Amino acid sequence: xxxxxxxxxxxxxxxxxxxxxxxxxxxxxxxxxxxxxxxxxxxxxxxxxxxxxxxxxxxxxxxxxxxxxxxxxxxxxxxxxxxxxxxxxxxxxxxxxxxxxxxxxxxxxxxxxxxxxxxxxxxxxxxxxxxxxxxxxxxxxxxxxxxxxxxxxxxxxxxxxxxxxxxxxxxxxxxxxxxxxxxxxxxxxxxxxxxxxxxxxxxxxxxxxxxxxxxxxxxxxxxxxxxxxxxxxxxxxxxxxxxxxxxxxxxxxxxxxxxxxxxxxxxxxxxxxxxxxxxxxxxxxxxxxxxxxxxxxxxxxxxxxxxxxxxxxxxxxxxxxxxxxxxxxxxxxxxxxxxxxxxxxxxxxxxxxxxxxxxxxxxxxxxxxxxxxxxxxxxxxxxxxxxxxxxxxxxxxxxxxxxxxxxxxxxxxxxxxxxxxxxxxxxxxxxxxxxxxxxxxxxxxxxxxxxx
Amino acid sequence: xxxxxxxxxxxxxxxxxxxxxxxxxxxxxxxxxxxxxxxxxxxxxxxxxxxxxxxxxxxxxxxxxxxxxxxxxxxxxxxxxxxxxxxxxxxxxxxxxxxxxxxxxxxxxxxxxxxxxxxxxxxxxxxxxxxxxxxxxxxxxxxxxxxxxxxxxxxxxxxxxxxxxxxxxxxxxxxxxxxxxxxxxxxxxxxxxxxxxxxxxxxxxxxxxxxxxxxxxxxxxxxxxxxxxxxxxxxxxxxxxxxxxxxxxxxxxxxxxxxxxxxxxxxxxxxxxxxxxxxxxxxxxxxxxxxxxxxxxxxxxxxxxxxxxxxxxxxxxxxxxxxxxxxxxxxxxxxxxxxxxxxxxxxxxxxxxxxxxxxxxxxxxxxxxxxxxxxxxxxxxxxxxxxxxxxxxxxxxxxxxxxxxxxxxxxxxxxxxxxxxxxxxxxxxxxxxxxxxxxxxxxxxxxxxxxxxxxxxxxxxxxxxxxxxxxxxxxxxxx
Numbered sequence: 001x002x003x004x005x006x007x008x009x010x011x012x013x014x015x016x017x018x019x020x021x022x023x024x025x026x027x028x029x030x031x032x033x034x035x036x037x038x039x040x041x042x043x044x045x046x047x048x049x050x051x052x053x054x055x056x057x058x059x060x061x062x063x064x065x066x067x068x069x070x071x072x073x074x075x076x077x078x079x080x081x082x083x084x085x086x087x088x089x090x091x092x093x094x095x096x097x098x099x100x101x102x103x104x105x106x107x108x109x110x111x112x113x114x115x116x117x118x119x120x121x122x123x124x125x126x127x128x129x130x131x132x133x134x135x136x137x138x139x140x141x142x143x144x145x146x147x148x149x150x151x152x153x154x155x156x157x158x159x160x161x162x163x164x165x166x167x168x169x170x171x172x173x174x175x176x177x178x179x180x181x182x183x184x185x186x187x188x189x190x191x192x193x194x195x196x197x198x199x200x201x202x203x204x205x206x207x208x209x210x211x212x213x214x215x216x217x218x219x220x221x222x223x224x225x226x227x228x229x230x231x232x233x234x235x236x237x238x239x240x241x242x243x244x245x246x247x248x249x250x251x252x253x254x255x256x257x258x259x260x261x262x263x264x265x266x267x268x269x270x271x272x273x274x275x276x277x278x279x280x281x282x283x284x285x286x287x288x289x290x291x292x293x294x295x296x297x298x299x300x301x302x303x304x305x306x307x308x309x310x311x312x313x314x315x316x317x318x319x320x321x322x323x324x325x326x327x328x329x330x331x332x333x334x335x336x337x338x339x340x341x342x343x344x345x346x347x348x349x350x351x352x353x354x355x356x357x358x359x360x361x362x363x364x365x366x367x368x369x370x371x372x373x374x375x376x377x378x379x380x381x382x383x384x385x386x387x388x389x390x391x392x393x394x395x396x397x398x399x400x401x402x403x404x405x406x407x408x409x410x411x412x413x414x415x416x417x418x419x420x421x422x423x424x425x426x427x428x429x430x431x432x433x434x435x436x437x438x439x440x441x442x443x444x445x446x447x448x449x450x451x452x
Numbered sequence: 453x454x455x456x457x458x459x460x461x462x463x464x465x466x467x468x469x470x471x472x473x474x475x476x477x478x479x480x481x482x483x484x485x486x487x488x489x490x491x492x493x494x495x496x497x498x499x500x501x502x503x504x505x506x507x508x509x510x511x512x513x514x515x516x517x518x519x520x521x522x523x524x525x526x527x528x529x530x531x532x533x534x535x536x537x538x539x540x541x542x543x544x545x546x547x548x549x550x551x552x553x554x555x556x557x558x559x560x561x562x563x564x565x566x567x568x569x570x571x572x573x574x575x576x577x578x579x580x581x582x583x584x585x586x587x588x589x590x591x592x593x594x595x596x597x598x599x600x601x602x603x604x605x606x607x608x609x610x611x612x613x614x615x616x617x618x619x620x621x622x623x624x625x626x627x628x629x630x631x632x633x634x635x636x637x638x639x640x641x642x643x644x645x646x647x648x649x650x651x652x653x654x655x656x657x658x659x660x661x662x663x664x665x666x667x668x669x670x671x672x673x674x675x676x677x678x679x680x681x682x683x684x685x686x687x688x689x690x691x692x693x694x695x696x697x698x699x700x701x702x703x704x705x706x707x708x709x710x711x712x713x714x715x716x717x718x719x720x721x722x723x724x725x726x727x728x729x730x731x732x733x734x735x736x737x738x739x740x741x742x743x744x745x746x747x748x749x750x751x752x753x754x755x756x757x758x759x760x761x762x763x764x765x766x767x768x769x770x771x772x773x774x775x776x777x778x779x780x781x782x783x784x785x786x787x788x789x790x791x792x793x794x795x796x797x798x799x800x801x802x803x804x805x806x807x808x809x810x811x812x813x814x815x816x817x818x819x820x821x822x823x824x825x826x827x828x829x830x831x832x833x834x835x836x837x838x839x840x841x842x843x844x845x846x847x848x849x850x851x852x853x854x855x856x857x858x859x860x861x862x863x864x865x866x867x868x869x870x871x872x873x874x875x876x877x878x879x880x881x882x883x884x885x886x887x888x889x890x891x892x893x894x895x896x897x898x899x900x901x902x903x904x905x906x907x908x909x910x911x912x913x914x915x916x917x918x919x920x921x922x923x924x925x926x927x928x929x930x931x
Contacts, residue, residue, distance in 0.1 A: 002625070025625040033835050040608065041517070046625040 001025070001364055002066045004092075006052030006082045007073030008035040010330065011097065011122065014353040015070065016043050019360065021442065027061045030073075053081040055089055063090035068117075068363060070095045070356060076103060083116055093117040093363060095356055099124075099238065118359045122352040127242035129351055130325055133344055134247065134297055135227050136214075137323040143375040145208075145386045145436050150413050150420055152182070152375060152384055152438075153214055155223065157203045162221055169195045177217040178422050179209040182412045182438040183382045188335060190381035190440055192408045206377050208384075208412040208436060210420050228252060228296040228322055234281040234311055235302035236263050239327065239348070243299065244274050255290060257281045282307060287314070297323040298343075305331045312342035364445065371445065372434060381440060384412070387447040388434045395447055401425030404452045409439040411450070453928055456510035458523045461610075463505025464596055465527040469534055470499030472587055476538075476580040483575040487542035491576060494537045520609025522927050524593060525918035528910050531592065532556040535584060544577045549899050556906045558584030560913035561797060563671025563765035563882030566894045566902070571676055575657060578674045582661035588913065589668025589697070589795035590638045591615065598631035613918050616792055618803055618842050623705045637704045638795070642667040645693045652685040662766075666693045669796040671765025671882040678767040678890065684751060687768055691755045695728055698762030698790030700802075719830050720791050720802045724761075727788070727801070731757045731781055738778045761785040763797035765882025767890035779885060783872070786881050797880030797912060799849065805829055806842045848916055852908070853878060859904045863897060873897075877905045878912035 001024045005012050008030035016039055020026055026045035029052040030036050036047035050057035052071065063069070069086040071079035076098045083094035095118040103110060104121050111119050132142050139153040157163050163171060168181055184191045185204040191197065199205065209217060231247060233240045236258030244254045248271070255275040258264050264278040279286040281302070292298065298315040300308035305328050312326040324343030331337065337345055354376060361371045373386040389396060395403060400411060400423055413436040414421040414429060421427060429435055429447075437450055444450065473495035480488020535558070536551035545551040550566045557564045558581050567573070573581070587595070591614040597607050607627045612620045622630040642663050649659035661674045662682075675681055679690060699721055706715035716722075735753040736746075743749040752769050759766045760782050771782060789798010809827045816823050827834045853874055860870040865887050872884025873894070883890040894902065911919040921927050 025629070027625050040622075044607065044625070044627050046622050 001068060001360070002062070003027070003360070004029065004052075004058070004061050004063065004066050004069045004086070006030070006069065006071045006079070007097075008032070008039050008047075009072065009074060010349040011072045011352045013039060014349050015072065015356060016045055018353060018357055020044050024360075027066075029057060029061060053078055053085055055085055058082075058086060058089055063092060066090055066092050068093045068095065068360065072097045072352070072356075076100045080110070080114065084114055087115050095120065095359060097122060097352065101238065101241070117363070118356070120352055120355050122348045123238035124242045125351050125355055126327070126346055126348040127239050127246055130239070130243050130299060130346055131246040131250070133325060134231060134252065134299075134323055135250065137226075137228055137297065139214075139218075143377075143384065145373055145384075145413070145415075145434075149210060149415060149418065150208060150436060151211055151214060152206055152208050152377065152412075154204060154206045154377070155218075157199055157201055157205060159201055161201075161223075163199050163205075164201050166199055167195065168193055168197050168199070171199070175217060175220045177209070177220065178213040178420070179207050179217045180410075180412050180422050181205055181207045182384070182410050183377055185381075190377075192382070192410050192438060192440060206382070206384075206438075208422075208438070226322075230255070230295060231297040231299060232290065232292060232295040232321075233257070233299045233301055235300065235308075235327075236260070236267050236276070237301060237303065240299075240301050241267065241270060243301075244271050248273055255295075257286070257290060281311065284314075288318075292319050295319055295321050297321050297325070299325045299327075301327045303329070305329055309337065309340060309342050313340060316341055316343065361445070377438075382438060383440075383442065383444070384436060384438045385444055386434055386436050389429060389431050389447060391431065393446075393448055394451060395429050396431055397428055399426050399428055403450075405450055406439070406441055406452055409437060409441060409450055412436045412438045453522065453930060454510070454512060454514055454519055455930070457513060457515055458519060458526065459505050460510050461523050461596075462527060462530060463502045464600065465531065465592060466498045466502030466505065466534065468502075468592060468596060469531055470495040470497075470502060472583065473498070473538070473580070475583055476576045479579045480574075480576040485574045485576050487538070487544060487574050487576045490538045490541040491580065494534065494541070498534050515609065517609050517612075518921070518927055521613045521918040521921045524610060524613035524914060525910075525922045527592065528559065528914060528918075529922075531559055532906070532910070535559065535580075538580065539577060542574075542577070544573055549902055553894065553902045553906055554581065555584060556909050557877075557882070558582075558670065558672060559588035560880050560909040561585050561588045561668040561670040561763070561795065562877055562880040562909045562913075563665065564877055564888070564894050564905070564909070565672065565882075566897075568893055568895045569676065570672075570674060578661060579657075581672050582664040582670070582674065585668035585670025585672060586642065586664040587668070589670065590634060594631045594634055597627050598635050614914065616794075616797070616800060616913075616915055618792060618800070618806060618838055618845075620793075623702070633705060633708075634701055637701060637708070638667060641693070641696065641704075645689065648689050649686055652683065652689055654682060654686050658682075662690060663693075665766065666690055666764060667697055667795065669694065669697050669762045669764045669790065669794070669880075671759070671763075673766060679755070680768045684747070687751055687755055690766060691751070691758045694758040694762045694764045694766070697764075698758075698794050698796040699724065700791040700793040702793055717830065719805060723805060724791050724801050727785070728754075728757055728761060731761070731785060735774075735778045735781060738781075739774055742774070756782065757785065760881060761788065761796075761798075762790045762794075763879055763881040765876075767883060770889060770891045772885060772889040772891065783875075783885070786872075786875055786879055786884075789879055799846070799879070802829065803842050803845065806834060806839060807846065810839050810843070845916070848920070849878075852911060852916060852920075856904055856908050860897075860901050863901045865897075873901075873905065874908060878908040880909060880912050 003024050004027045006029045008028050020043045028039050028045055029048045033049050036049050040047040048061050069092050071082040073079055079096040083096045086092045086094050094116050096116055098119050099121050107119050136142055139155050143152045183206040184193050230253035233256045236256050240256055247254050257277045259280045261278050264276050268276045277290055298321045300311040302308055308326045312324050315324050326342045327346045358374045361374050371385050372388050375384045411423050414423050415434040473491050476491045477488050532552055532555045535555040539545040539551035540548045553566050593610045593614045623633050624630050646659050646663040665672050703715050703721050732754045736749050740749050755768045756771055789800050790796025792800040792802045813825045827839050856874045857870050869886035869888055873888045876884035
């Protein structure tokens with residue numbers, strides 16, 4: 001696909017990296033010459049220095065023959081204008097990043113009237129992600145498939161876990177749950193495990209299950225499944241606002257600590273039911289006074305990555321919080337950060353680019369069986385894809401054990417008209433199904449691609 | 453420096469060179485010449501060595517600008533060394549230094565020859581000699597990028613190191629596609645010239661070799677008098693195609709995309725055309741009395757101008773005998789060279805445009821001490837860094853030039869010969885003035901001088917840095 005990306009910031013670069021790896025033709029537009037040259041030096045893309053909302057710049061980027069324009073500059077109005085002009089100039093599909101809450105409340109109207117394919121609000125998306133994790137504190141990360149009928153959950157095998165040292169065959173025999181372990185991260189490696197695979201301490205296990213089975217499974221292996229009752233949020237930015245709104249909607253008590261008096265006053269107007277504390281959260285006494293030791297969950301959302309990591313590590317030490325979440329904006333040492341025990345790490349730029357990537361894949365496959373949803377697990381080393389089977393293909397009607405599947409690929413789940421089937425060797429894929437495939441192979445576009 | 457990866461890429465270069473040598477092998481079968489055996493042998497050994505090097509793709513694929521420049525520099529040296537082997541083995545050019553000079557001159561599209569008698573060579577050797585022009589003209593890495601399944605950001609470093617011009621961009625987002633488009637344009641224009649020359653009654657073998665030489669803006673002729681003995685129509689065809697290959701390939705890309713307005717508004721191309729027309733007119737009037745009739749004067753002037761400005765180096769006359777004004781004009785054209793992004797060499801017209809405009813701005817500062825003015829070209833501001841790089845390039849060029857002339861002065865020739873020999877090699881033109889003029893050759897130079905000139909040719913073709921970087925110790929450190 002030919003894609004123009006306007007704005008070469010954190011999200012822009014992440015998108016370029018992933019989209020160029022998937023062999024799209026990418027042209028990037030930014031006003032800053034050095035940002036453009038960094039992108040063109042590191043990735044196979046073309047760069048144009050200029051204003052992306054200008055018609056002549058878009059012309060130069062060959063807007064007429066472009067399939068998609070993604071506007072991810074720091075400015076909402078500019079993003080919308082870029083999309084508007086692209087729509088008129090080249091009848092191009094468009095994706096805009098819009099983060100101002102004033103617009104986000106009217107987002108469906110804007111999307112409709114301006115003819116955008118997708119509008120993404122990184123802060124809101126991040127808040128949604130955090131809220132989902134807080135709902136299910138035993139798991140680190142949850143992704144939903146088949147309109148929420150199936151979820152991929154992610155948890156770490158602790159020292160005391162009964163799963164430690166068991167093979168996958170033993171696990172399914174002993175617990176008899178409708179769950180399927182589909183990926184294991186051990187150190188820097190990602191595995192798609194088979195039956196004799198033995199689980200070890202500190203393995204990060206991803207499994208596929210319907211929500212109620214997931215709860216049942218967690219209960220059986222002795223993991224607490226209760227949702228949190230209250231949460232402490234440090235840093236009162238946009239994500240904190242969206243998160244507080246979402247959590248209040250679920251009846252979770254929210255306490256926000258921010259050092260800026262004015263922002264606190266704003267928040268208190270916006271969130272009348274939340275408890276807003278004006279104070280410096282890097283001060284230990286304030287945290288103690290506000291009850292960090294007894295809080296149920298802790299979310300570090302300040303604008304400084306280092307502060308977030310420290311706060312999370314401190315919370316891990318002193319509180320009995322079930323869930324600790326750290327937001328990382330800028331720092332790219334993912335593997336190091338996870339070793340800090342700073343809880344679940346949320347990176348808004350990755351969330352934004354994942355959402356957009358999902359949309360791009362969707363657009364790329366408008367015919368035949370195609371990708372409905374895409375999630376990246378284990379630092380992007382593993383992908384979970386949902387295909388819907390709309391027509392005859394070489395995989396339809398043949399028992400799975402007779403298909404020659406690619407290596408490191410697993411069919412995790414078949415959704416037949418709302419009934420979730422955990423597949424075994426005799427199962428077949430039928431037309432009309434949606435199938436969830438978990439794999440370390442990159443760039444699968446069609447269900448056919450699962451075959452050797 | 454990531455050695456494993458550098459060797460991996462060198463492996464591909466060797467395979468490619470082996471593959472290219474199949475063309476002279478075919479020629480030797482057609483003309484039943486024995487020297488083909490040596491070409492076949494070298495091709496096989498080269499390809500085999502290449503396959504050994506690429507057997508395992510290195511795990512560590514970290515690749516930065518440094519590696520890009522170094523690997524391009526090394527590859528060109530390696531290509532010249534390997535490409536020279538068949539000449540020496542088949543005893544057509546018995547001395548290896550001479551053979552390397554001839555091959556390097558071929559790949560770098562210089563066209564400077566050490567052969568006193570070209571016509572003594574076999575058809576096989578002649579074809580290889582001309583074919584090296586064609587390979588070197590657009591570049592080996594551009595070809596590699598077009599055909600190889602190489603992905604990742606690093607490939608842009610390779611293309612940038614090999615392609616001439618102050619700032620190298622892509623035609624389309626993907627390097628591979630850009631490289632393909634470039635070679636497609638290059639290939640079809642070459643074929644077009646061959647067909648036209650054959651229609652104009654040039655012998656087929658000559659047409660093929662001359663077209664290779666024109667396309668790469670190389671300049672190896674296959675007759676003792678270069679192009680003088682071809683008929684007038686052929687000379688006109690060659691003149692026009694030389695000029696065409698000196699145009700920035702962006703121009704053709706725009707034409708292909710039907711963006712005619714964009715194509716004809718490229719400032720560099722306008723200057724280039726203006727320069728050709730002006731010089732041709734001036735030289736025609738200046739040399740009128742040397743020729744019989746206007747057509748011949750015009751044709752000869754146009755041919756030499758087009759040949760020199762594109763740094764091709766074909767000749768139809770000995771311009772050593774021309775009046776001083778015409779010779780000086782040609783010398784200036786030797787300096788400017790062709791457009792950036794073409795197959796031509798030289799300092800490139802776009803660099804001169806940038807220099808000219810920044811000089812104008814500097815002068816402006818004397819008049820209005822607080823004036824702020826950016827350098828622009830084609831309606832776009834040239835980044836300060838690019839302007840700086842262009843100025844630095846001029847200084848580096850002068851430095852290399854002066855040192856080379858100093859080395860050459862150890863030899864027994866006069867000042868004009870030394871000065872123009874270095875200019876003709878570093879700008880990849882071929883013939884200079886004096887001893888190394890269009891009717892002379894580089895035969896009598898000492899081996900030391902020849903090695904200096906080989907260095908100049910490679911440095912000039914790759915725009916100095918890739919070769920100079922190889923002399924920098926920091927590049928060779930492991931990381």
